[in-house]
Amino acid sequence: xxxxxxxxxxxxxxxxxxxxxxxxxxxxxxxxxxxxxxxxxxxxxxxxxxxxxxxxxxxxxxxxxxxxxxxxxxxxxxxxxxxxxxxxxxxxxxxxxxxxxxxxxxxxxxxxxxxxxxxxxxxxxxxxxxxxxxxxxxxxxxxxxxxxxxxxxxxxxxxxxxxxxxxxxxxxxxxxxxxxxxxxxxxxxxxxxxxxxxxxxxxxxxxxxxxxxxxxxxxxxxxxxxxxxxxxxxxxxxxxxxxxxxxxxxxxxxxxxxxxxxxxxxxxxxxxxxxxxxxxxxxxxxxxxxxxxxxxxxxxxxxxxxxxxxxxxxxxxxxxxxxxxxxxxxxxxxxxxxxxxxxxxxxxxxxxxxxxxxxxxxxxxxxxxxxxxxxxxxxxxxxxxxxxxxxxxxxxxxxxxxxxxxxxxxxxxxxxxxxxxxxxxxxxxxxxxxxxxxxxxxxxxxxxxxxxxxxxxxxxxxxxxxxxxxxxxxxxxxxxxxxxxxxxxxxxxxxxxxxxxxxxxxxxxxxxxxxxxxxxxxxxxx
Amino acid sequence: xxxxxxxxxxxxxxxxxxxxxxxxxxxxxxxxxxxxxxxxxxxxxxxxxxxxxxxxxxxxxxxxxxxxxxxxxxxxxxxxxxxxxxxxxxxxxxxxxxxxxxxxxxxxxxxxxxxxxxxxxxxxxxxxxxxxxxxxxxxxxxxxxxxxxxxxxxxxxxxxxxxxxxxxxxxxxxxxxxxxxxxxxxxxxx
Numbered sequence: 001x002x003x004x005x006x007x008x009x010x011x012x013x014x015x016x017x018x019x020x021x022x023x024x025x026x027x028x029x030x031x032x033x034x035x036x037x038x039x040x041x042x043x044x045x046x047x048x049x050x051x052x053x054x055x056x057x058x059x060x061x062x063x064x065x066x067x068x069x070x071x072x073x074x075x076x077x078x079x080x081x082x083x084x085x086x087x088x089x090x091x092x093x094x095x096x097x098x099x100x101x102x103x104x105x106x107x108x109x110x111x112x113x114x115x116x117x118x119x120x121x122x123x124x125x126x127x128x129x130x131x132x133x134x135x136x137x138x139x140x141x142x143x144x145x146x147x148x149x150x151x152x153x154x155x156x157x158x159x160x161x162x163x164x165x166x167x168x169x170x171x172x173x174x175x176x177x178x179x180x181x182x183x184x185x186x187x188x189x190x191x192x193x194x195x196x197x198x199x200x201x202x203x204x205x206x207x208x209x210x211x212x213x214x215x216x217x218x219x220x221x222x223x224x225x226x227x228x229x230x231x232x233x234x235x236x237x238x239x240x241x242x243x244x245x246x247x248x249x250x251x252x253x254x255x256x257x258x259x260x261x262x263x264x265x266x267x268x269x270x271x272x273x274x275x276x277x278x279x280x281x282x283x284x285x286x287x288x289x290x291x292x293x294x295x296x297x298x299x300x301x302x303x304x305x306x307x308x309x310x311x312x313x314x315x316x317x318x319x320x321x322x323x324x325x326x327x328x329x330x331x332x333x334x335x336x337x338x339x340x341x342x343x344x345x346x347x348x349x350x351x352x353x354x355x356x357x358x359x360x361x362x363x364x365x366x367x368x369x370x371x372x373x374x375x376x377x378x379x380x381x382x383x384x385x386x387x388x389x390x391x392x393x394x395x396x397x398x399x400x401x402x403x404x405x406x407x408x409x410x411x412x413x414x415x416x417x418x419x420x421x422x423x424x425x426x427x428x429x430x431x432x433x434x435x436x437x438x439x440x441x442x443x444x445x446x447x448x449x450x451x452x453x454x455x456x457x458x459x460x461x462x463x464x465x466x467x468x469x470x471x472x473x474x475x476x477x478x479x480x481x482x483x484x485x486x487x488x489x490x491x492x493x494x495x496x497x498x499x500x501x502x503x504x505x506x507x508x509x510x511x512x513x514x515x516x517x518x519x520x521x522x523x524x525x526x
Numbered sequence: 527x528x529x530x531x532x533x534x535x536x537x538x539x540x541x542x543x544x545x546x547x548x549x550x551x552x553x554x555x556x557x558x559x560x561x562x563x564x565x566x567x568x569x570x571x572x573x574x575x576x577x578x579x580x581x582x583x584x585x586x587x588x589x590x591x592x593x594x595x596x597x598x599x600x601x602x603x604x605x606x607x608x609x610x611x612x613x614x615x616x617x618x619x620x621x622x623x624x625x626x627x628x629x630x631x632x633x634x635x636x637x638x639x640x641x642x643x644x645x646x647x648x649x650x651x652x653x654x655x656x657x658x659x660x661x662x663x664x665x666x667x668x669x670x671x672x673x674x675x676x677x678x679x680x681x682x683x684x685x686x687x688x689x690x691x692x693x694x695x696x697x698x699x700x701x702x703x704x705x706x707x708x709x710x711x712x713x714x715x716x
Contacts (some may be wrong), residue, residue: 005553030565113564170562170577170588173553245586254584323591335593338610343637345604347536347629349572457565 003173008163011138011174012078012105013038015145020180022073023051025064027427028456029080030114031168032107036078037457048182054453056462057398057427058083062090062104069094069102069158070194072186074149078105081119086398086428088124094158095128096204097193098211101183102158103148107168110288110320114455116380116395118318120290125160125266129208131215132160132266133224134241138172140224140264146177147224155214164288166320167242216267225269227276230259235330236280238263238273240293242321243286249323250332268296277305284329285309288321350385356514357383359486360448361391363494363512364417367502374415374502375408377401379429381421382455382516383448392419399428406432406441415502418445423453426463430470436507437475444501444508447471448486450516458519471509480504486512527557527582527677530590532609534575535601536626540665542576544599547669550686551678552580562588571628573605580677599672601665602626603638603650618675619645620713622653622668649713656712662705670709680710 006014013035016024026036039045039052051068055061058079068075077087084091084106094102106124109115125132133148135141141163148159192200219225237256239247240263248254259279261272277283277297282305285294294309308314314329315321324334351358361383368374368391378384378392379401386392394404401418409416420429425447436443447467453459463470471481482501484494494512501508531548535541545561552559563576577590592611598619600606606621613619619642625635642648649671657664666687673680684703691699 003553005549005559033565165564166562166588169565170560171549172560172585172588173558242588245588249587249591254586322589323587327591335591335614336611337593337615338613340610341607341641343604343633343641344607345629345631345633347571347573347605349537350628352538352571 003175005171006138006142006174007034007169007171008138008141008167009034009107009169010038011142012145012161012163013042014174014176015142016076017042017045017048017050018177018179019146019149020074020182021050021076022182023053023065023068024076024078025051025053025055025061025068026078027055027058027061027083028453028459029083029107030456031109031165032078032080032083032105033456033459034168035105037459054459054462058087059090062087062094065102066090066094066097066099069099070188072101072188073183074101076103076105078107080115081106081108081121082115082117082397084121084124091124092128093196095130096196096201096208098156098204098207099158100153100156101149102152103145103161104158105161105163108162108164108289110164113165116397118290120292121160121162122266122289122292125162126292128160129212130157130160131155131218132162134162134264134266135167136242136244136262136264138167138170138174141167142174142176144224144264146180147222151218151222155211155218157211157215162241164242164320166288212267216270219265219267219269220271222265224265225272226262227272228256228260228262230257232257233259233280234282236276236283237261238276238283238285238293238297240264240287243288246321246323246326247286250327250330263293268293273297282306282308284314286315286321286326286329291317348388350388351382352517354517355382356450356486356512356516357386357448358389359488359491360446360512361386361389363486363491363498364419364446365389365391366491366495367498368417371415371502373413374417375413376417376419377405377408379418379420379424381424383419383421386419398424399432402429402432402436402443402445405443405445406436406439409442410439414442416443417502418443420445420447421454422447422449422451422463422467423461425467426461430463430474433471433476433507433509434474440506442505444498444510446510446512449511449513450519452516452519454516454518458516458522467511476507476509480506480508482508482510484510484512486514527580529580529597529677530595531578531580531597531599532575532590532595532612533578533599534573534605534609536605536628537571537574539601539626540663541599541601541668542574544665544669545576545578547683547686547690548578548580548676548678550689551682554686555678555682557582558585560585560588573608575609597672597675599668601653601668603635603642604633607638607641616647618647618649620649620668620672620675622664623650624652624654651712653709656708657705660701660704660708662701666702666705667709667712670706671713673706673710674713680706
């Protein structure tokens with residue numbers, strides 16, 4: 001049988017193509033980006049007429065997917081964990097609607113390899129009261145896309161599909177299934193279900209509650225959750241998703257002596273976990289994320305049998321799980337003879353040599369040096385690394401540079417400068433700029449325009465070539481929208497322009513424009 | 527057979543892409559494999575690594591547990607030391623000896639060399655120099671130097687190169703095969 005060598009992300013993408021997916025609408029975010037990239041680059045997907053779009057943000061993306069599902073077609077939206085915050089509104093309401101044919105794929109980032117927090121998306125799925133899938137390997141990642149759509153269409157619910165970084169960005173051999181035909185356009189079975197007026201919404205929420213036993217039944221019977229018998233009943237182990245691999249890694253013969261419940265589908269399978277609890281003296285919960293399952297099994301009072309995991313720090317509460325941490329929790333000795341010699345120093349990520357952001361920050365730093373008390377509010381992207389140049393003082397969430405600068409300026413911070421990339425500006429900077437204009441805030445907004453969403457590997461930027469028109473349209477005075485060329489030879493001129501706008505009492509926008517070098521090189525190669 | 531390999535270097539130097547060639551050869555031999563890598567912010571000029579696991583049996587974790595790597599393949603001398611906790615006692619270190627200095631506090635080379643000398647199985651040489659002579663990329667030379675310890679025959683690796691670079695023409699295939707052979711010769715010379 002021929003195997004395809006695919007990243008977990010790519011396995012999901014191939015699963016989407018093969019399971020009769022019609023449209024994928026996403027916003028890039030590590031570690032989820034390669035799913036949508038793969039579908040966009042797939043010749044097969046093109047031939048099948050599959051729509052594959054990068055959208056302005058996760059909210060517009062998920063709403064587009066709800067539209068696709070409304071038409072009766074299979075839809076997918078992918079994002080990183082914090083992206084789920086951005087589309088929290090359509091997410092929660094897609095659950096109330098009972099949207100069929102919708103998979104929401106969220107890639108969590110335990111250990112924060114490329115993120116600002118470790119939030120675990122399973123809490124969202126639990127909150128929305130919908131089924132969730134959490135595959136343990138690449139083959140399951142592929143298979144569970146097919147299964148997820150069947151589940152969604154049979155039970156009348158969107159399905160939250162969760163993967164962590166390690167599965168997203170690890171390759172393995174995949175065996176494909178036959179390609180399923182896409183759905184025809186159809187009317188929703190319940191025409192009122194997409195109209196969330198209170199009268200309808202009340203009825204639909206009740207329906208969602210009444211569906212819960214069906215979701216549980218699916219978890220118990222689908223075959224994706226498994227109970228493995230074990231001789232040593234001193235300990236019973238619950239694993240979720242890839243945590244199963246970290247457990248099994250510790251047993252050379254592939255046989256764990258303890259009974260194990262392997263969870264890859266939620267809600268938690270009650271019968272299996274109840275059996276484990278009854279049979280074993282103590283319970284250990286292994287999950288690559290926050291103690292989502294552990295909290296449920298333990299309960300608020302924590303009475304009854306001992307339940308161990310991240311809550312009691314049997315396993316450190318922060319950071320990703322691994323085989324070594326599991327070994328320690330099981331009282332086994334980890335291997336490893338050597339340590340890192342002292343001579344080794346850190347080599348942190350840095351802006352590339354010749355990166356336009358470096359020249360923008362050099363000019364901005366020169367201006368800010370003359371304005372003690374001034375603050376620069378940063379945002380999310382490659383340019384966050386400007387922190388290492390002492391250029392920015394904050395980074396909170398997508399778009400927060402502009403709005404934080406506004407808030408701070410209104411209570412007396414001067415100058416208040418926001419630095420945001422063109423991609424992030426398109427994602428969620430525009431609305432904040434409108435707030436600034438309406439309140440006549442005294443801010444300078446620098447939109448670092450490198451023509452691309454660079455950090456995630458070069459996806460198109462939604463506001464590309466439209467920045468000036470957008471700012472003018474939002475009401476920024478045209479004479480206070482300044483274009484500069486971020487090159488060392490224009491340094492003096494750029495400093496002068498930034499200084500002028502700092503001294504203007506009102507909303508200024510400065511657009512340093514130069515293409516990302518990594519992207520430029522890719523184009524030259526073509 | 528089981529081989530756990532850590533490939534490491536500095537973001538953008540292409541060492542991680544070598545994993546693709548080894549994977550292709552292993553897959554053709556019917557082996558199981560898992561290969562994990564890091565994308566996103568951490569790849570911009572910082573330390574990068576990839577875990578490659580090959581086995582005839584089922585592989586569980588996507589990452590190699592500490593103390594179990596059979597090979598550390600590094601495009602840069604200091605980076606080869608960063609992943610030592612993963613190396614097993616009898617494991618091999620294959621590294622480029624030419625440092626990539628993009629930080630102010632890069633240590634003195636003598637100190638790095640002294641550390642490398644403490645290990646029983648080290649192949650350290652200037653891969654950039656060899657690559658320059660044959661107008662190839664140094665990561666392919668380093669791949670060649672790893673082949674004797676890989677448990678995969680040189681001919682299988684060459685087949686994988688032909689498979690992966692085939693689209694780019696015979697000339698590209700030939701130069702890469704030449705680079706791999708040069709690295710192989712370097713590692714087996716002593």
